[in-house]
Amino acid sequence: MISIHADPAALAEAAAIRLLTKLTTVQAARGEATVVLTGGTLGIATLAAVAASGKQDSVDWRRVNFWWGDERFVPKDSPDRNEQQARQALLEQLDVDPVRVHPAGAADEFADVDAAAQAYAEELRQAAQAENTPVSPYLPGQVPRFDVLLLGMGPDAHIASLFPEMAGIRETGRSVVAVRDSPKPPPERVSLTLDAINSAAEIWLVVGGNDKAGAVGLALAGASPVQVPAAGARAQRKTLWLLDEAAAAEVPGSLLDGGSNDRDEEH
Numbered sequence: 001m002i003s004i005h006a007d008p009a010a011l012a013e014a015a016a017i018r019l020l021t022k023l024t025t026v027q028a029a030r031g032e033a034t035v036v037l038t039g040g041t042l043g044i045a046t047l048a049a050v051a052a053s054g055k056q057d058s059v060d061w062r063r064v065n066f067w068w069g070d071e072r073f074v075p076k077d078s079p080d081r082n083e084q085q086a087r088q089a090l091l092e093q094l095d096v097d098p099v100r101v102h103p104a105g106a107a108d109e110f111a112d113v114d115a116a117a118q119a120y121a122e123e124l125r126q127a128a129q130a131e132n133t134p135v136s137p138y139l140p141g142q143v144p145r146f147d148v149l150l151l152g153m154g155p156d157a158h159i160a161s162l163f164p165e166m167a168g169i170r171e172t173g174r175s176v177v178a179v180r181d182s183p184k185p186p187p188e189r190v191s192l193t194l195d196a197i198n199s200a201a202e203i204w205l206v207v208g209g210n211d212k213a214g215a216v217g218l219a220l221a222g223a224s225p226v227q228v229p230a231a232g233a234r235a236q237r238k239t240l241w242l243l244d245e246a247a248a249a250e251v252p253g254s255l256l257d258g259g260s261n262d263r264d265e266e267h
């Protein structure tokens with residue numbers, strides 16, 4: 001499904017409203033909800049839009065579980081941390097349950113990025129065991145239920161910290177990988193694998209800007225995930241592309257004609 005919005009601000013706002021609605025709906029059904037956050041400009045703008053929406057109270061934030069799709073392996077208080085940016089943009093304004101907030105390890109907490117990746121995988125496994133619901137066909141017992149997994153995408157079609165042709169995008173059978181040579185700084189990161197990402201009930205790719213249009217077009221045209229990681233995003237139930245007009249410029253026309261898409265009213 002594709003949803004197109006006028007510009008990055010409208011896109012972030014639309015993603016925020018969808019997220020609030022989804023979390024409210026999921027909580028009504030199963031008492032809690034789990035969201036996997038992402039870094040990047042639009043990933044954080046979406047969280048800021050939730051904070052600015054005035055509609056936060058529709059969600060019981062003490063019963064939301066937060067994970068991260070990737071994290072930079074830098075000191076805990078570094079402004080480069082996706083966790084720090086998410087806390088500043090939204091989490092600090094909410095009454096969250098700290099036990100339910102699961103950031104990946106930082107460079108001043110673990111000896112190296114491998115140790116941080118292993119620890120995150122173990123934390124995910126423990127959460128999966130506690131839920132006792134085998135939700136992932138790829139990683140049974142290794143990841144908990146992810147109701148919504150947010151992703152940004154780079155101009156090279158990377159998602160999380162899975163980059164074209166590199167080891168991470170090829171990894172199978174594991175939930176988390178350590179990245180040492182990220183083409184996008186900083187170089188060291190912890191990332192969910194594609195198997196973990198695709199365990200999510202819903203994946204939402206929030207992508208804006210004309211520098212992403214080519215990668216969006218390739219991903220939606222069904223390119224190989226090793227060359228075009230975003231092409232590998234396939235949720236268990238729904239994969240949603242939330243785009244602004246600029247990033248949608250090369251979406252294959254046949255995909256836009258389908259009835260399941262929507263576009264900002266003014267377009």
Ligand SMILES: O=C(O)[C@H](O)[C@@H](O)[C@H](O)[C@H](O)COP(=O)(O)O
Nearest residue numbers: 039040041042152153154159160
């Ligand atoms: O840690 C990160 O950098 C992000 O998780 C990364 O995957 C990001 O979402 C994309 O690079 C898009 O970032 P922009 O929206 O800033 O281009």
